[in-house]
Amino acid sequence: NAGVTQTPKFQVLKTGQSMTLQCAQDMNHEYMSWYRQDPGMGLRLIHYSVGAGITDQGEVPNGYNVSRSTTEDFPLRLLSAAPSQTSVYFCASSPLWTDTQYFGPGTRLTVL
Amino acid sequence: GQQLNQSPQSMFIQEGEDVSMNCTSSSIFNTWLWYKQDPGEGPVLLIALYKAGELTSNGRLTAQFGITRKDSFLNISASIPSDVGIYFCAASQGGSEKLVFGKGTKLTVNP
Numbered sequence: 001n002a003g004v005t006q007t008p009k010f011q012v013l014k015t016g017q018s019m020t021l022q023c024a025q026d027m028n029h030e031y032m033s034w035y036r037q038d039p040g041m042g043l044r045l046i047h048y049s050v051g052a053g054i055t056d057q058g059e060v061p062n063g064y065n066v067s068r069s070t071t072e073d074f075p076l077r078l079l080s081a082a083p084s085q086t087s088v089y090f091c092a093s094s095p096l097w098t099d100t101q102y103f104g105p106g107t108r109l110t111v112l
Numbered sequence: 113g114q115q116l117n118q119s120p121q122s123m124f125i126q127e128g129e130d131v132s133m134n135c136t137s138s139s140i141f142n143t144w145l146w147y148k149q150d151p152g153e154g155p156v157l158l159i160a161l162y163k164a165g166e167l168t169s170n171g172r173l174t175a176q177f178g179i180t181r182k183d184s185f186l187n188i189s190a191s192i193p194s195d196v197g198i199y200f201c202a203a204s205q206g207g208s209e210k211l212v213f214g215k216g217t218k219l220t221v222n223p
Contacts, residue, residue: 004154035213042118042200042215043155058210090154099143099204099211103154 001026004104006091012110013081021076021107023091030096032074036060036087037106043090049074050096081111114139118201118214125191126222133217134185135201142206144177144184149198149216158199159186191221 007022025032033048035058045058049068063085065077074093078085088108092101118135125131135144143162147155159170161177161184168175174187184203188195201214 040215043202043213045210048210092154099145099202099206100157100160101211103147103156105154106152 003027004091004093004102006089006104006107008107009105010108012112013078014112015082017081018077018079019081021078021089021091021109023074023076023104024072025074025091025093025102026072027093027095027102028071029093029102030071031101032068032091032093033058033101034064034066034074034076035090035092036085037090038087046076046089078109081109083111085109086111114203114212116201116203116212116214118217120217121215122218122220124220124222127191127193129191131188131191131195131219132185133199133201134183135203135214136183137203137212138182140181140205141203141212142181143204144175145202145204145211146173146175146184146186147200147202149200151197155200188219191219193221193223195219196221 004025030051034046035043044060047066049055055066088106090106091104094101146158149155159175164181166177172189198216198218200216202211
């Protein structure tokens with residue numbers, strides 16, 4: 001099993017550009033989530049999903065969209081990037097009704 | 113919102129020393145977790161605690177779920193250079209899978 005994979009590993013955007021961060025897992029986990037990690041702030045939940053077709057907002061959802069068309073994939077979309085979205089983004093997954101989340105390697109995003 | 117207060121923010125220790133860090137909250141949680149993050153990597157789960165008062169070990173790591181369900185601590189015994197990294201506590205009220213994370217403790221081990 002590859003576990004949780006994320007692409008790209010690094011990305012530089014200009015203000016106003018859009019892009020999609022990809023996340024996939026091959027563990028058949030129902031629960032998937034996106035976090036951002038900023039210095040001194042720990043990990044903050046952006047959006048999460050408890051299964052295909054179901055998504056919900058986390059602590060910091062503004063400026064981000066998600067969809068969950070399959071169990072395996074949970075992409076995160078930035079429609080109009082802003083410098084405040086410069087961060088490291090982590091995707092995680094877990095079986096439903098457990099709290100033991102498995103994290104991907106992260107995407108390091110810089111918005112100029 | 114719910115917050116976890118993790119301390120200390122950073123620690124500088126000598127190889128072989130024991131380490132202790134803790135996490136507190138004003139809210140009650142039903143699950144406490146400890147993760148480690150190596151530079152450039154995602155967090156990796158170290159220990160999961162599901163019962164108040166529970167004491168669980170994983171090699172040189174020991175963690176406890178506080179009786180009040182509002183705190184947890186992590187101890188590392190006989191530290192080695194590969195223990196370097198950022199340690200995060202996380203907690204959940206269970207079932208909803210929404211984890212709340214502390215801000216991390218950055219550990220540096222001098223050989």
